[in-house]
Amino acid sequence: MxxxxxxxxxxxxxxxxxxxxxxxxxxxxxxxxxxxxxxxxxxxxxxxxxxxxxxxxxxQLDIFGTNTFMIQKSPAIQIHGPGNNKIRKRKNIRYAHYEELKQRAKLPQQVSVVDGTGERNIQYKDKRLKKTAELSGVDEWGLRSFKTYLADGRNFLEDDIRFYRSVTILGPDLADILFPFEDPIGKIIQIKGLDYTVIGITERKGQAFGQSQDYFVMIPISVYIQRFSSRWTSLAINVEAESTELYEKTMDEVIGLMRVIRKVPPEEENDFEIISNEELMxxxxxxxxxxxxxxxxxxxxxxxxxxxxxxxxxxxxxxxxxxxxxxxxxxxxxxxxxxxxxxxxxxxxxxxxxxxxxxxxxxxxxxxxxxxxxxxxxxxxxxxxxxxxxxxxxxxxxxxxxxxxxxxxxxxxxxxx
Amino acid sequence: MADLISLRGIKRHYDVGGEVVRALDGVDLIINHNEYISIMGPSGSGKSTMMNMIGCLDSPTEGVYEFEGELVHEMDDNQLASIRNRKIGFVFQTFNLLPKATALRNVEVPLIYANISKSERVKKAEKALLAVGLSDRMHHKPNELSGGQRQRVAIARALVNDPSILLADEPTGNLDSKSGVEIMKILDSLHDDGNTIILVTHEEYIAEHADRTINLFDGKIKEDRQTKKRKRVVA
Known part of the structure; x- marks a missing residue:
């Protein structure tokens, strides 16, 4: 059987x-x-x-360059709650803070400063923007800290910042709108009615969270502070460490210096936030x-x-x-x-x-x-x-x-x- | 040859609401190979209990039950299931086929529990259905078959595992007389082929098919007599 x-x-x-x-x-x-x-x-x-x-x-959160972190007043992601008031009461980060940090910090490869706002009033001849673009004030390190590369033209120079030159670098999406048939380099556009010479166009980055990352305009931080800042403006400081090994040490040095610069008493928490790719993730x-x-x-x-x-x-x-x-x-x-x-x-x-x-x-x-x-x-x-x-x-x-x-x-x- | 079945002093008592019901009250019985026995008696005489006892569905309260030398009264549930599967074929008054399964499938089921491979199962089931004359109705479900045909499927199912004994409980009770005659013819010829058959009935003319009639009354054997020998077909 x-x-x-x-x-x-x-x-x-x-x-x-x-x-x-x-x-x-x-x-x-x-x-x-x-x-x-x-x-x-x-x-x-x-x-x-x-x-x-x-x-x-x-x-998409991988926005900063290698070994780079950012110091700013508020956290990157804010959750509404009782802690918010405390953050609002913090002192703003001013240009003087940046300058002092840059001067005193020994470890960082570079220290740069940045701030941004929304701006719609940008035009070239009869071409105007329909949507508000992101307007950033940066220094010569700005592109590098945000892992952005130039497709054409040149970067900002130290002199552009020092001498308040009205120059601008455009994101490709914005450049496409203002210059559909022309080479933008060397052309003069108006931002809030004032003239700026286009010196560079960045490479295309694509979308993040469903939004274009290429719809922006950059100007020297000095010009930005002069023309776009208010008493509420708080800058962000980008710090790049020399290497991965020195990243932690650099961060410790910068935090210590910032506390000294902003006169934070030893027993109190930092009155600023450190933001990095890791922290965002x-x-x-x-x-x-x-x-x-x-x-x-x-x-x-x-x-x-x-x-x-x-x-x-x-x-x-x-x-x-x-x-x-x-x-x-x-x-x-x-x-x-x-x-x-x-x-x-x-x-x-x-x-x-x-x-x-x-x-x-x-x-x-x-x-x-x-x-x-x-x-x-x-x-x-x-x-x-x-x-x-x-x-x-x-x-x-x-x-x-x-x-x-x-x-x-x-x-x-x-x-x- | 040893006795096929030997019951000695079998008692089966139930406790119903504090009262003891003596369904079987001391039964002694020897059944030999190739016997054709009918069990008779009025309602409540213990016929069904006797049937369940012999069919290893029930265990005695007291007494000794030997089936081909194996002590049934000492067996556990699994052993009883195995002996029912290998050695006993049941034919019920109400057919008791699986309603959603085809005739072939119904006949296959005992072989599933006997662990026989699918191909062999189908082969054996087809053979059993052929033997009861249903080879053309194999893929019909019970509700597509007449009463007589259903009972023939049940007989095929009872026989498919080559049991030692065939237990038929009022096999014609739910059938018209013509179908009843057909079923009895099949049982007779199965006996002629060498099978041992026990028939529970209260119809005298059905009981007459058997060679031996046992009369139960109040859980005891009142009468055990040889009836007229049917004419044997000798090959």
């Missing part, structure tokens, strides 16, 4: 039964599956979305971590509810099939056979639901990718966890109904109508 593995036989048989029972009770099964699907969908969807966000945001990771935790908690609840649904449906299924269980026992099914059969059915039910949830979740999460125009992500690890959790739910919530089925008395079951 050709024998085969008992388990394999039982699993095959159980799989068949599960399919049959799902097919026979389509609506009921679909509703049960839906519970699991929604639970898995929420977890996979959120995780996929976060992962696409992470991969795109992390590349950490802040973002803290933010997504919170979302992940929340999504996890919601999914646990959803899956718990779905599990109870499965248990309920399995109990109904056992009651409906008491006679069948009796017949199967009479012709030789052991307790284990019946237990396996019903347990498998519960597992398959939750697995089907899980597969649907994973597919929908990945699709839904990647919708975020499409919206943000970033590459799609398939989180295989999360898909795997999702399916594993589904199996656990199937076993956890299927074991009691299956146990009840297995322990039915064959004679009573056969008599059941």
């Amino acid at each position: 050709a024998k085969q593995s008992h388990l394999k036989n039982t699993i095959k048989e159980s799989f068949r039964m599960a399919i049959e029972s799902i097919r026979q009770n389509k609506l009921r099964s679909i509703l049960t599956l839906l519970g699991i699907s929604i639970g898995v969908f929420s977890v996979i969807g959120v995780m996929t979305a976060i992962r696409t966000l992470e991969s795109s945001v992390n590349s 950490d802040t973002f990771a803290g933010f997504t971590g919170g979302i992940k935790l929340f999504a996890g908690a919601v999914s646990v609840i959803a899956l718990l509810v779905a599990g109870i649904g499965i248990m309920n449906i399995m109990l109904v299924s056992v009651t409906e099939r008491i006679k069948e269980i009796g017949i199967r026992k009479a012709i030789g099914a052991t307790r284990r056979d019946i237990l396996t059969q019903f347990l498998m059915e519960a597992i398959f039910l939750s697995q089907f639901g899980g597969v649907v949830g994973v597919i929908l979740g990945i699709a839904g999460g990647n919708l975020v990718a499409v919206l943000l125009k970033v590459p799609a992500v398939v989180p295989m690890d999360w898909a795997f966890y999702g399916m594993a959790v589904c199996s656990f739910i199937g076993i956890g919530f299927g074991i009691y109904p299956a146990w009840r089925a297995a322990n039915l008395d064959p004679i009573e079951s056969l008599r059941f109508e």
Whole structure:
């Protein structure tokens, strides 16, 4: 007699039964599956979305040049709360602070200063901007600190800053609007009615967070302070360390100096913020971590509810099939056979639901990718966890109904109508 | 040859609401290979309990039950399931087929629990259905079959694992007389082929098919007699 593995036989048989029972009770099964699907969908969807966000945001947050950090008055990402007043009351960072820091700091490769504002009143002949552009005041190190490269023309010189020269470097998007058919280099544009000579055009960077990074205009920081600053203006200082090894030391020196320059008492916190690529990414990771935790908690609840649904449906299924269980026992099914059969059915039910949830979740999460125009992500690890959790739910919530089925008395079951 | 079945002092008592019901109250019975036995008796006489006992669905409260030398009364649930699977074929009054499965599938089920491979299962199930004259209805579900055909599927299922004994509980009880006659013909010829058959019935004319009739009353054997020998077909 050709024998085969008992388990394999039982699993095959159980799989068949599960399919049959799902097919026979389509609506009921679909509703049960839906519970699991929604639970898995929420977890996979959120995780996929976060992962696409992470991969795109992390590349977009990589805004500073190598070994560069920035000092400014307020944090990069502000959360409304009681701490805000304290930040608002801080002293502004003024040009004098920058000059003193630059003079006294020994370790940095370079120290530069920058500030920006929005400006719409920019024109060349009859061509005007329709949208407000970002106007930055920078020094000769400005391009380098923001990892921006020139496509054409020249950078600002020390003399441009020192002698308040009305010169400007344009982002390519802005240049395209003002100079659709001309070479912009050497041309004179008006910003707020005053003339500036275009000396350079930067390379195209593309979008970040759905916004162009190429729609800006730069002028010397000296000119900027003269014409665009107010008593609320607080500058930002960019510091580049000589090497990765010296990065921490440089930061320590600069923080110490800034405290001295701004006369911060020893027992008080810094009255300025240090912002770097790492710090931006950490802040973002803290933010997504919170979302992940929340999504996890919601999914646990959803899956718990779905599990109870499965248990309920399995109990109904056992009651409906008491006679069948009796017949199967009479012709030789052991307790284990019946237990396996019903347990498998519960597992398959939750697995089907899980597969649907994973597919929908990945699709839904990647919708975020499409919206943000970033590459799609398939989180295989999360898909795997999702399916594993589904199996656990199937076993956890299927074991009691299956146990009840297995322990039915064959004679009573056969008599059941 | 050793006895097929030996029951000695079998008692089966139930406790129903503090009252003891003596469904079987000291039964001694020997059944040999290739016997054709009918068990008769009024309602409540213990027929069904006797049937369940012999079919290893129930265990005695007291007494010794030997099946081909194996001590059934000492067996646990798994061993009982195994003996039902390998050695006993059931035919019920209400057919008890799986309603959603085809005839072929129904006949296959005992072989699944006997761990037989799919190809072999199908082969054996087809052979069993052919033997009861249903080779053209194999892929029909029970609700697409007549009562007589359903009972023939049940007989095929009972026989598919080559059991030592066939237990038929009122096999014609739910059938019209013509189908009943057909089923009895099949049982007779199965007996002629060497099978051991036990028939539970309360119809005298059905019981007459058997060679031996046992009458139960109040859980005890009231009468155990050889009935007229049917004419044996000798090959």
